[in-house]
Amino acid sequence: MKTYLGIDVGSVTTKLALLDESNELLASIYLRTRGNPVDMIKRGLEEIGRQMPLDSEVCGVATTGSGRTLAGVMVGADLVKNEITAHAVATMSCVPDIRTIFEIGGQDSKIIIIRDGVVTDFGMNSVCAAGTGSFLEHQAERLNMQIEDFGPHALKSSNPARIAGRCTVFAESDMIHKQQMGYPIDDIIYGLCQALVRNYLSNVALNKEVRPRMAFQGGVAFNKGIIRAFNEAFQTEVYVPPNNELMGAIGAAMLVRGEMGNNGRRTRFKGFGVSETEFEISSFVCKGCPNLCEISQISADGKVLSRWGGRCDKWERVETIR
Amino acid sequence: MRVGIPHFGNVHVAIGAVADRLGAIRGKDIIIPPPMTKKTLDLGVKYSPTEACLPYKLTLGSLIEACELGADTLIQARGTGICRLGYYARGQELMLHDLGYDARFLTLDISHHKFANLLRLMKDITNDTRGNKMWLGEVISAFFFGIAKLIVLDRMEKVLYRVRARELDRGMANLVYKEAVEATNDALSVREVRKIAREYTGRLNKIPQNPRADPVKVSIVGEIYVVIEPFANMDIEMELGKLGVEVERTMTLSRWVKYSLFLNYLGINEWRKVHKLAGPYLDHDVGGDGWESVGEKVLRAQEGYDGVVHLAPFTCMPEIVAQNIMASTREDIPVLSVACDEQMGKQGMLTRIEAFVDLLEFRRRKRDGRKVCNAG
Numbered sequence: 115m116k117t118y119l120g121i122d123v124g125s126v127t128t129k130l131a132l133l134d135e136s137n138e139l140l141a142s143i144y145l146r147t148r149g150n151p152v153d154m155i156k157r158g159l160e161e162i163g164r165q166m167p168l169d170s171e172v173c174g175v176a177t178t179g180s181g182r183t184l185a186g187v188m189v190g191a192d193l194v195k196n197e198i199t200a201h202a203v204a205t206m207s208c209v210p211d212i213r214t215i216f217e218i219g220g221q222d223s224k225i226i227i228i229r230d231g232v233v234t235d236f237g238m239n240s241v242c243a244a245g246t247g248s249f250l251e252h253q254a255e256r257l258n259m260q261i262e263d264f265g266p267h268a269l270k271s272s273n274p275a276r277i278a279g280r281c282t283v284f285a286e287s288d289m290i291h292k293q294q295m296g297y298p299i300d301d302i303i304y305g306l307c308q309a310l311v312r313n314y315l316s317n318v319a320l321n322k323e324v325r326p327r328m329a330f331q332g333g334v335a336f337n338k339g340i341i342r343a344f345n346e347a348f349q350t351e352v353y354v355p356p357n358n359e360l361m362g363a364i365g366a367a368m369l370v371r372g373e374m375g376n377n378g379r380r381t382r383f384k385g386f387g388v389s390e391t392e393f394e395i396s397s398f399v400c401k402g403c404p405n406l407c408e409i410s411q412i413s414a415d416g417k418v419l420s421r422w423g424g425r426c427d428k429w430e431r432v433e434t435i436r
Numbered sequence: 437m438r439v440g441i442p443h444f445g446n447v448h449v450a451i452g453a454v455a456d457r458l459g460a461i462r463g464k465d466i467i468i469p470p471p472m473t474k475k476t477l478d479l480g481v482k483y484s485p486t487e488a489c490l491p492y493k494l495t496l497g498s499l500i501e502a503c504e505l506g507a508d509t510l511i512q513a514r515g516t517g518i519c520r521l522g523y524y525a526r527g528q529e530l531m532l533h534d535l536g537y538d539a540r541f542l543t544l545d546i547s548h549h550k551f552a553n554l555l556r557l558m559k560d561i562t563n564d565t566r567g568n569k570m571w572l573g574e575v576i577s578a579f580f581f582g583i584a585k586l587i588v589l590d591r592m593e594k595v596l597y598r599v600r601a602r603e604l605d606r607g608m609a610n611l612v613y614k615e616a617v618e619a620t621n622d623a624l625s626v627r628e629v630r631k632i633a634r635e636y637t638g639r640l641n642k643i644p645q646n647p648r649a650d651p652v653k654v655s656i657v658g659e660i661y662v663v664i665e666p667f668a669n670m671d672i673e674m675e676l677g678k679l680g681v682e683v684e685r686t687m688t689l690s691r692w693v694k695y696s697l698f699l700n701y702l703g704i705n706e707w708r709k710v711h712k713l714a715g716p717y718l719d720h721d722v723g724g725d726g727w728e729s730v731g732e733k734v735l736r737a738q739e740g741y742d743g744v745v746h747l748a749p750f751t752c753m754p755e756i757v758a759q760n761i762m763a764s765t766r767e768d769i770p771v772l773s774v775a776c777d778e779q780m781g782k783q784g785m786l787t788r789i790e791a792f793v794d795l796l797e798f799r800r801r802k803r804d805g806r807k808v809c810n811a812g
Contacts, residue, residue, distance in 0.1 A: 180783065180787075195790075195794075196786075196787045196790040196791045196794070197787070198787065198790075198791035198794075199790070199791055199794040199795075230802075231802070232795075232798050232799055232802050233791075233794070233795045233798060234770065234795070234799075235770065235795075236791055236792075236795070238784070238787070238788060321760070321763050403471075403473055404470070404473040404474060404475035404476075405473040405474045405475075406473075406474060406475075425671070425782075427607050427610070
């Protein structure tokens with residue numbers, strides 16, 4: 115059986131999804147990156163290798179997310195794609211009448227506008243990461259609870275507290291203030307969810323034509339409180355697709371399936387043995403000019419695989435990936 | 437007198453040419469600061485108000501670098517448009533004085549009597565430097581030599597755009613163009629400039645290209661400084677080119693010179709058509725290049741371009757006005773607005789332009805009745 119692997123290396127989590135030729139999800143894994151993408155990619159591959167059906171072979175690999183370049187070099191990807199396209203492709207195939215996608219991940223949030231099956235516009239948070247997963251997690255920690263418990267608490271609220279959501283620092287001081295005023299924890303949590311949705315809509319979704327049907331995905335879509343706040347903001351049901359956290363990886367796998375099938379190319383995938391390889395990531399400052407670019411370099415077994423991060427092509431052209 | 441200028445695209449090539457012709461020695465009479473780098477930006481950011489725009493910060497950084505090399509007279513533009521440009525020279529002069537550089541500012545009014553102002557400025561500088569009177573004729577001849585170089589460079593850049601989107605070995609065209617700029621900068625006569633243009637255009641065209649390539653076409657519009665100076669827009673044209681996009685932009689230095697200094701006096705307005713097209717949405721100047729941005733979006737939609745990339749310095753009022761109007765015009769062409777400032781991360785910009793290029797390609801396939809993406 116032919117299968118296709120998508121790897122989504124985000125700022126906070128690493129996701130892998132293995133699809134068959136009819137886009138059926140065969141295996142998947144969701145890991146915390148914990149600041150160590152290389153090890154997580156290796157662990158993810160190991161896990162997928164274990165879950166994968168016996169008679170199958172990987173015929174194409176694509177990487178996406180903020181760590182896509184690194185992951186692409188490590189595993190030998192056939193396609194390195196930005197996460198906006200990957201998310202859009204995955205959602206369009208499972209929700210054909212989709213017109214708006216909200217995606218909130220660990221450190222960035224996006225909106226994708228789709229009309230008649232084509233992406234027509236998109237937006238990404240540019241000035242601030244208020245309202246993304248990292249912030250929610252930080253608040254959960256401060257309230258001494260698991261992030262998974264946030265949702266149930268928010269759902270119990272009937273009189274949400276008004277929390278300032280423009281800036282996360284002020285949101286936090288506002289929450290502390292409301293706690294000291296004696297507001298119930300449920301109302302504070304749901305108030306925070308509402309503030310984050312407000313912030314998202316007035317920043318990321320500013321000037322975008324938001325029309326139903328809307329999908330909400332990314333790690334934060336696990337949070338029932340945020341879903342409730344979205345539903346109330348739009349007075350309509352915002353759809354959370356199954357495997358919402360894997361959409362980027364699924365989209366990447368779907369794209370590489372199309373690419374490989376059309377060209378009849380052979381995959382460059384290095385195999386699951388990658389999880390045994392020792393990778394070394396280092397960086398140095400190029401002193402060629404006052405730009406002082408920080409060049410990242412990845413090598414395996416003492417051999418440089420790739421370099422990136424420069425303003426000019428000086429280092430990249432030394433070893434081209436392709 | 438040691439005259440320093442801030443960097444702005446290939447302007448330094450023209451200034452160098454003029455200086456050569458007038459007998460000024462580069463590095464002594466005329467100080468061209470080093471190409472813009474992170475150091476320029478850091479200097480500019482450090483000594484500018486936070487809310488100033490990127491062109492202000494970059495030109496200040498560049499002028500500081502010129503002062504470090506010994507410049508004692510600085511040239512900066514000024515104007516009376518609805519834009520902060522009017523304050524640039526004064527603000528930068530005060531800051532440089534505070535930093536201990538006792539540089540004299542010669543400002544060039546680019547709102548009125550541009551040509552006369554420019555000639556007077558050049559004459560004053562040369563008289564001062566050489567100590568003897570110059571003939572106006574000499575000044576004019578030097579001036580045209582500078583313009584010739586600008587024209588040639590802009591022509592070669594158009595070839596670069598075309599080749600870069602189609603070349604098989606990515607990066608070759610950029611290398612050739614870079615060499616061409618160097619060679620043009622060193623050329624001593626118009627004949628030599630012409631020879632260089634022929635040689636390098638030939639070399640660019642000879643780069644192996646994919647004959648079947650049908651690249652997505654994108655027009656770059658927006659505020660003139662961030663559009664023309666690659667450092668200010670993080671080489672967005674080059675990055676688009678790497679993705680196989682053919683870029684095009686109306687705004688070039690040679691065009692500005694040709695119209696602003698000459699043809700406008702004959703009543704020929706290069707933007708007349710663009711302003712007219714912007715008419716239904718915006719019928720007057722909003723400062724900077726805002727009006728032109730709106731009109732160009734309409735024009736490019738009519739010309740069948742795939743998309744528009746709109747570059748604006750962060751907090752640039754004219755372009756913010758333009759951006760909001762562009763979002764609501766009837767013409768159906770995607771626009772990607774990019775705010776340029778020192779906080780801009782290259783990775784974020786790359787993700788956005790990659791997604792934008794995918795969007796344009798999918799739209800094209802849909803228009804041609806092909807499958808939108810291979811994944812479905």
